[in-house]
Amino acid sequence: MELLLLIPVLAFVTVLVAFKEWLDVAHKQWLSELDLFKRRLAAYEQLKTAVEPLRARGAVSRNDADRFARAMADMRFLFDKDLELFVGGIYGVLLKKQELDALLAKAATCTSSPADKILTDMAQRKSGELASQIADGVYRDMPQRMEKFMHPRSLF
Secondary structure (H helix, E strand, C coil): CHHHHHHHHHHHHHHHHHHHHHHHHHHHHHHHHHHHHHHHHHHHHHHHHHHHHHHHHCCCCHHHHHHHHHHHHHHCCCCCHHHHHHHHHHHHHHHHHHHHHHHHHHHHCCCCCHHHHHHHHHHHHHHHHHHHHHHHHHHHHHHHHHHHHHCCCCCC
16 A cells, blocks of 8 residues: 555656756756857947947057957857858958058048049048948848847757
């Protein structure tokens, strides 16, 4: 008779232990998902911080480009190859803008002919287009591309 009572109690304890193990695993998975979310968000914030001086000044300094490159390196392994290539493309545009801004700064110190002025105006327009492309990439397109990485996976 005692054995009949002991079997359901043992079954209940076994189920309880298994449930606790499952909860522990689920909790650890949730913590790792939360950590990954925080790391991805921090990497994106680093990119925004690197681009912020561009929005304020309209020019890209070597420090800004270096800061962007460090943020891009921190993103490695946090996202897929597609997003990595997308950010690499933004970095390429950032470097082009930096070079163009340096040439424009050098041209501003020289006396110029009307033809040079036309070329300088064209270069300034192109610099503005590159700035818009960078800002749109980081502030508009990246959040859309990152969204799929920011949702936690289901525990069930």
